[in-house]
Amino acid sequence: MNEMTLRDRFISSIKRKKTDKVPACSVTQTGTLDLMKLTGAYWPKAHFNAEDMAALAVAAYELAGLEAVRYPFDITSPLPMDMIIEGNVETQPSIVKFPCDEKSDLDNIDIEQLFDSGRMDTIIDATQIIRDKVGDDVPLIAGAPGPANVAYGLVGPNNYLTWMITDEDTFGNMVDIGVEFSLEYSNTLLENGVDAVCMPESNAGPDLMPPQLFESMIVPAYKELTSRSKGLLIMHMCGDAVWIVDPMADSGFDAISIEEKVNMEYAKKVMGDRVCIIGNVSSAGTLLWKSEDDIIAEAKQCLDDGVDILAPSCGFAPRTPLDNMKALVTARDEYYLEK
């Protein structure tokens, strides 16, 4: 098979079509201190300024060799600035002001108003800058909060956990708002040149939510979301998602990104060819702390286990060494030479 472009290979992999080799990239955040030093584009400014966001994101492709450009570096965008704190050079922005204290506050949520902060424009501007820099042959992946993470962001941890268990109607209402928010945001990004949108959905995982509730409340919401999407959608599930591997494969997402707590061989066995599987070289363990040889061994094991896109298990920790980022592509290249 002829050498494919990075973009064709990535899109074909997500669509479960034949490719010449497995792509090696990240669908989760790629901003590291090494790349910030090399580009001069530091957090927190790179979360809010399109030029800096583009420079830092492109560095993961140009300098670390990853076969996609992935941005932004946090999961609060496009929420307004008065809901978040900016974080610092190695801490991401996080939500500190949740707009819904009471159940009735959900009736007053205006999605358009949440988009009005200008942060959506920053991502769209960054997309244009990145596309101009890397050309048409490199895939662009944008992150966006999924429905459960939006719901969590609207009501805060206490209400989220309480209403999830005690009030099915209110919880359903929160998730419905999440669907509309995630859909409008991701479709806007897809219409503006992004090849795939990755939605981290940590707040729907078994670490926080009973698996039965995931199946009865969240999977139908995902089906609604994905059926109305204008392009490719990836779900990233943090933590130990072993209990929901099967329903995740039927949720309508084009691809599922999982952490190392889910064994790749098991995931492949359960999900089969229903969906593209992305992962799962340990970000917080191997990539951050261990040697390049350790990373290469773990990555080759993922490939042996049948992963469709080789990637870190979660966002790169900011202190991940540049050589360790590079080892992901090295591992993939060695794997094919040894075959």
Ligand SMILES: [Zn+2]
């Ligand atoms: Zn994760």
